[in-house]
Amino acid sequence: MAKKKTKYSKEFLEHIKSITNKRAKIVIDHILEHGFITTDDLQTKYGYTHAPRAAMDVKDAGIPLETFKVKSDISGRQIGAYRFGDVTQIQTKRIAGRIAFSKKFKNELYDLSKGRCMICNGEFEERYLQIDHRVPYEVGGDIDIARNAEDFMLLCGSCNRAKSWSCEHCENWQTEKKPSLCMECYWGSPTNYNHIALKDIRRLDLHWTGDEVKYYDAIKVIADQNKIELPEFVKTIISDKSKKP
Numbered sequence: 154m155a156k157k158k159t160k161y162s163k164e165f166l167e168h169i170k171s172i173t174n175k176r177a178k179i180v181i182d183h184i185l186e187h188g189f190i191t192t193d194d195l196q197t198k199y200g201y202t203h204a205p206r207a208a209m210d211v212k213d214a215g216i217p218l219e220t221f222k223v224k225s226d227i228s229g230r231q232i233g234a235y236r237f238g239d240v241t242q243i244q245t246k247r248i249a250g251r252i253a254f255s256k257k258f259k260n261e262l263y264d265l266s267k268g269r270c271m272i273c274n275g276e277f278e279e280r281y282l283q284i285d286h287r288v289p290y291e292v293g294g295d296i297d298i299a300r301n302a303e304d305f306m307l308l309c310g311s312c313n314r315a316k317s318w319s320c321e322h323c324e325n326w327q328t329e330k331k332p333s334l335c336m337e338c339y340w341g342s343p344t345n346y347n348h349i350a351l352k353d354i355r356r357l358d359l360h361w362t363g364d365e366v367k368y369y370d371a372i373k374v375i376a377d378q379n380k381i382e383l384p385e386f387v388k389t390i391i392s393d394k395s396k397k398p
Contacts, residue, residue, distance in 0.1 A: 323350035
């Protein structure tokens with residue numbers, strides 16, 4: 154017997170018709186048809202390898218989502234899935250998603266960061282850097298339209314995706330939602346933090362550029378000869394140096 158489809162209010166249906174974000178609409182339409190959407194669905198049917206970003210597009214548009222686990226038809230393992238949360242809590246003022254940033258505001262952040270990603274410290278052209286809420290949007294909501302630069306930072310695409318994954322698996326993101334905890338985290342304050350996603354972890358991202366590349370290559374050769382992963386070898390060097398008087 155076919156599964157009975159959920160009936161939604163007129164307000165909810167009218168709201169989702171107003172959403173123009175392509176990725177959000179794909180997620181919404183799939184949930185309307187099937188009741189939920191899995192990470193397998195997003196990747197194999199629609200080509201989206203970063204499922205949390207697709208889910209966030211839906212949340213940005215004011216649609217509450219909840220995450221749960223299902224068994225994958227492909228691998229047989231437990232995977233993530235999304236379905237609508239309490240649809241009475243839709244935010245109809247968020248049809249267009251988050252408030253857009255001005256070019257002037259991004260220029261200001263670019264100047265402040267000296268053209269570098271605030272996580273990995275890599276130097277990029279402005280177009281390759283993305284404006285990031287220090288306190289994730291899911292925890293702190295959108296910042297007041299006045300837009301204070303200290304509430305934001307520029308990240309490269311790779312670091313932004315890494316932050317998204319880490320934050321979305323953090324208990325503070327999922328339940329507590331305390332902005333103060335985010336600002337004590339590496340992902341919110343990479344130069345002054347005491348935890349990473351509530352775990353006692355310290356992190357250091359290093360780049361070798363220009364003339365420095367020869368030093369990286371030399372270290373890698375030695376690490377390979379000793380059959381040690383490069384990050385572990387670098388930590389060993391630092392540890393040995395710190396022990397010497």
